[in-house]
Amino acid sequence: MINKIRYNKLNKRWLLEREERKKLSRKMLDVVSIKGKTVFRKFDIKKVLLFGSVVEERSFNDSDVDILVLPLKKDQYWECLRELENAIAFPVDLYTQDDDVKLVDKILSRGKVVYEI
Numbered sequence: 576m577i578n579k580i581r582y583n584k585l586n587k588r589w590l591l592e593r594e595e596r597k598k599l600s601r602k603m604l605d606v607v608s609i610k611g612k613t614v615f616r617k618f619d620i621k622k623v624l625l626f627g628s629v630v631e632e633r634s635f636n637d638s639d640v641d642i643l644v645l646p647l648k649k650d651q652y653w654e655c656l657r658e659l660e661n662a663i664a665f666p667v668d669l670y671t672q673d674d675d676v677k678l679v680d681k682i683l684s685r686g687k688v689v690y691e692i
Contacts, residue, residue: 600634603665607640608689610662615690618655620644624686627668639666643682647671 604625615623627641628634640663647655649671656669672679 596634597632599636599638600629600632603629603634603638603640603663604687604689606663606665607642611659612690614655614658614662615644617658618644618647618651620647620655620690621692622688623690624682624688626682626686630685630687639668641668641670643670643674643679643686645672649673 607623607625607629611623614620622645624643625641626643628638629640642659644655652669652671656667659669660667670679670682
């Protein structure tokens with residue numbers, strides 16, 4: 576009986592934590608969609624996809640946002656990354672068309688489009 580009580584308590588905590596991760600993930604997605612637009616327009620980005628923990632709704636407070644932007648000129652990478660992190664106030668892992676072809680294809684097939692013109 577004690578083990579069942581402990582399990583129920585632990586299970587309840589896990590469910591609450593999972594719900595918190597979902598809420599944070601949705602917030603991160605919304606922030607990128609809204610506050611990232613200015614940066615996307617400035618760098619003439621046509622398509623933006625999120626992938627990883629944000630899309631899978633598994634984000635933690637210290638999670639970064641995995642973002643694929645298409646296209647982005649090589650000489651604009653660091654400036655875009657800096658401006659995007661400042662705009663959304665989350666750390667960013669930024670990917671472009673110049674990254675591994677298989678990875679980019681995987682992101683294109685599984686990621687979530689948050690901006691497209």
